[in-house]
Amino acid sequence: MRIAIVGSGKIGSTLAQLLLLAGHEVWIANRRGPDSLQDLVAGLGLRAHAATVAQAAEAAEVVIVALPFGAFQDLPADLLRGKVVIDATNYVVDRDGTIVAIETGQKTSTEVLVAHLPGARVVKTYNGIFWEHLRDDGRPSGGPNRRALPLAGDDPDAKQTATQLLSDTGFDAVDAGALSQGRRFQRGTPPYVQRYTADELTDALNWTS
Numbered sequence: 001m002r003i004a005i006v007g008s009g010k011i012g013s014t015l016a017q018l019l020l021l022a023g024h025e026v027w028i029a030n031r032r033g034p035d036s037l038q039d040l041v042a043g044l045g046l047r048a049h050a051a052t053v054a055q056a057a058e059a060a061e062v063v064i065v066a067l068p069f070g071a072f073q074d075l076p077a078d079l080l081r082g083k084v085v086i087d088a089t090n091y092v093v094d095r096d097g098t099i100v101a102i103e104t105g106q107k108t109s110t111e112v113l114v115a116h117l118p119g120a121r122v123v124k125t126y127n128g129i130f131w132e133h134l135r136d137d138g139r140p141s142g143g144p145n146r147r148a149l150p151l152a153g154d155d156p157d158a159k160q161t162a163t164q165l166l167s168d169t170g171f172d173a174v175d176a177g178a179l180s181q182g183r184r185f186q187r188g189t190p191p192y193v194q195r196y197t198a199d200e201l202t203d204a205l206n207w208t209s
């Protein structure tokens, strides 16, 4: 698959490594621009490309958002229309600034992102795993005690794509439901960053009705 990753930090670069290992082609973008990514992509191999955010978004079928949540308005909404967008971000008020709709529980951070990206097929996942665990905890499909990560979204095909990418990167997927259900595993909830198998995670996601 052709995958863009916006954000080349801890989560973005870790996902790039795992997705490349699984055979995908990856375009990586950040805030400073492609020149700053030359060393990173040189170390990642021939299927890794440094790009601007716009180039990455245009090249890819799937776009992973791996930047500080507060920068979401820099994402090029026109270029992401119709694409599968995976939201790996978390809202962190001290870093991202106060967003009233999130603070009051009116919207999840992913729903705020969706409002900025009309027509994008957004799935929330990868937000609830520390980058070191993302790097180290993945296991082949079918093995015992494989770690599971939750996902939420409103587009079944996009969720299927996200499920495949989770598996390709070493994790089972547990479908938490519609995008609004992302609140069950956002930052600060009981399942957040816990190491759970699929059965354990399914139970843990039911912490609220």
Ligand SMILES: NC(=O)c1ccc[n+]([C@@H]2O[C@H](COP(=O)([O-])OP(=O)(O)OC[C@H]3O[C@@H](n4cnc5c(N)ncnc54)[C@H](OP(=O)(O)O)[C@@H]3O)[C@@H](O)[C@H]2O)c1
Pocket (backbone or CB within 6 Å): 006, 007, 008, 009, 010, 011, 012, 029, 030, 031, 032, 033, 036, 053, 066, 067, 068, 069, 071, 074, 088, 089, 090, 091, 092, 126, 127, 128, 129, 130, 131, 132
């Ligand atoms: N760290 C974790 O363990 C972890 C786990 C799960 C989820 N997350 C979430 O994932 C997101 C990224 O976290 P991180 O720890 O990977 O952060 P990080 O290491 O600080 O990296 C952030 C990346 O985002 C890029 N960026 C910032 N503003 C941008 C913009 N306007 N346009 C394009 N790129 C921009 C930065 O570009 P430059 O390099 O050019 O500055 C940098 O490459 C956050 O929302 C975080 O909450 C983190």
